[in-house]
Amino acid sequence: MTSLPSVVIIGGGLAGCEAAWQLVKRGLRVRLFEMKPTRFSPAHTSANLAELVCSNSFRASSISNAAGLLKEEMRRLDSITMLAADKTTVPAGRALAVDRQRFSQTVEEYLTEKKPLFELIRKEVTTLPEERPLLIASGPLTSDALTEALKKMLRQDYLYFYDAISPLVFAETIDYSHAFWASRYDEGADYLNLPLDEKQYDRFWRALVEADQVPPHPFEEQRYFEGCLPIEVMAKRGRDTLRFGPMKPVGLKEPTTGRRPFAVVQLRRENVEGSLFNMVGFQTRLRWKEQEKVFRLIPGLDKAEFARYGSIHRNTFINSPSLLTRSLALRHEEGIFFAGQITGVEGYIESAAMGLLAGLSIIFYLRRQDFVPPPPTTAMGALLQYITKANKKEFQPMNVNFGLFPPLDGNVPARERGHIYARRALDELEKWKGKVWSVLEG
Ligand SMILES: Cc1cc2nc3c(=O)[nH]c(=O)nc-3n(C[C@H](O)[C@H](O)[C@H](O)COP(=O)(O)OP(=O)(O)OC[C@H]3O[C@@H](n4cnc5c(N)ncnc54)[C@H](O)[C@@H]3O)c2cc1C
Structure with a gap:
């Protein structure tokens, strides 16, 4: 040859x-x-x-x-x-x-x-x-x-x-009893929504701001774009920042109460088979163990197994x-x-x-x-x-x-x-x- x-x-x-x-x-x-x-x-x-x-x-x-x-x-x-x-x-x-x-x-x-x-x-x-x-x-x-x-x-x-990168969750490890399917403003049902009440949100937010993150390499420092900030950086800006960002509940109503939840985590199908879900907007630099600990505080994800952890x-x-x-x-x-x-x-x-x-x-x-x-x-x-x-x-x-x-x-x-x-x-x-x-x- x-x-x-x-x-x-x-x-x-x-x-x-x-x-x-x-x-x-x-x-x-x-x-x-x-x-x-x-x-x-x-x-x-x-x-x-x-x-x-x-x-x-x-x-x-x-x-x-x-x-x-x-x-x-x-x-x-x-x-x-x-x-x-x-x-x-x-x-x-x-x-x-x-x-x-x-x-x-x-x-x-x-x-x-x-x-x-x-x-x-x-x-x-x-x-x-x-x-x-x-x-x-x-x-x-x-x-x-x-x-x-x-x-x-x-x-x-x-x-x-x-x-x-946002974490990916194996579909079979989600507890669906807390979840509902909907897109915002009733425009379809493309997202699996995990609602949080005020107490659950505060517990999650506190754990997130206290969690340990991977330090950036010197050549990576302060290079985040506002459009894809790590979720923990957003959380550190204030208690409600996430509720106006990736966890915003606007346009969503809980089917059981008909009311808007206090906060929401949205999951989107990652593949056609629906075996993986992407945690929308949850890009993060948290250490892998911390991701498990903190994200399992979200109702419905308490037994979640992650196919991929978040990273930036x-x-x-x-x-x-x-x-x-x-x-x-x-x-x-x-x-x-x-x-x-x-x-x-x-x-x-x-x-x-x-x-x-x-x-x-x-x-x-x-x-x-x-x-x-x-x-x-x-x-x-x-x-x-x-x-x-x-x-x-x-x-x-x-x-x-x-x-x-x-x-x-x-x-x-x-x-x-x-x-x-x-x-x-x-x-x-x-x-x-x-x-x-x-x-x-x-
Ligand atoms: C900081 C960092 C840490 C990582 N840590 C891990 C980890 O712990 N575990 C893991 O599984 N993955 C890790 N990865 C991800 C990735 O798997 C590795 O970077 C892996 O080495 C990628 O393999 P590659 O062959 O694509 O690139 P590389 O292994 O990076 O090889 C590319 C080569 O191209 C050379 N090169 C670049 N530009 C030119 C050019 N213009 N002309 C000639 N040569 C050039 C480079 O010198 C380098 O030797 C990490 C990535 C980064 C950036």
Whole structure:
């Protein structure tokens, strides 16, 4: 395959390295541009490729958890992230954690062994290269110059610089006896409303202002937009601020009393199946444990389980549902692919997984064949489905969770669900792998 053109990759993070690995191990040439150590983003500090910028954990190990399942799928697809992670683990209970230095070095060593197919160019890319195929995997902290170039190519409306994520609740964990369906001013019934009386509101508000939050990184400070302030920042402005903001009760009447509630939390369906609900306007920097504690004070959410916690951080990402096909290729520009956090997935393994798929998809592209995406019943496929098919207008980054998967048939008890999702996913993955490998090896 070496007569084919080199694939140019921008960014030697988790996604860029994973894509490069999938390509070089199948005999394709890669030119990977990484700006470190000449230039570092505000969060990167090591010169190594595949740097873990914060935690050293890849989250749950068990396949009955969506993050564990995603890792197992990646193992079965010869992921370099998983090869290196399994070689450099440190004890972390039920999670898979690694020695971050050794992990990055291992990824770099595996890739370097593939020289001369693998060429590493330590240079910042400031304008978009002409060569195709081109993979952009420059991550959540893409350099300013490249961001400008992307803005021009994609138009600014499709490129974002911060995410403001509200928590997602599993529908089955909500107590509906406190809830009612309605849109404001009787214009439909699109929202599930959780009403609070004055006493419940005061208890919630106090807990919120006292809760512990994740401190912003220095490069993130005071950059909130008024339109998406963290809920705790609004709460600290005064006891009633939330009642004039995301918890405003105007235009709503409780069906049992016919009266306007004191305050309301509105939940909106996050997916077509209705298995996930978004807490509207509840973007937050509270620590995960605090989110559980405080949000469970809302009537109806006392036993809520969260598929995703709220967050706000600096994050360069594109509106993938508008821009990308299921091959992770740009719709309007031939031969340009995206992978990693910049596509709107959230997390180390999710970013690496999209790098893996982009690598495979580019091989199909070079062979002039249509890429066969993994089915949405797999963790890889569910994530791909989310970033390419989610609501374009409200697109926000997402980590892997079972709420993204097609629901299971029948009424399966909660404690068995994870295993059943996993069994179905791994069966389907093997079938898909069979099809894809036969093309790649054929
Ligand atoms: C501050 C912060 C903390 C995070 N903490 C966690 C966490 O604890 N756990 C978790 O699961 N996820 C975390 N994430 C989210 C995300 O999963 C990681 O950022 C992940 O590393 C993304 O992988 P990636 O390959 O898309 O980007 P990256 O790993 O960031 O890789 C992108 C690479 O591109 C390079 N680059 C950028 N611009 C250019 C350019 N113009 N030319 C050449 N090279 C360029 C960068 O130097 C970098 O090496 C965090 C994100 C941020 C911003």
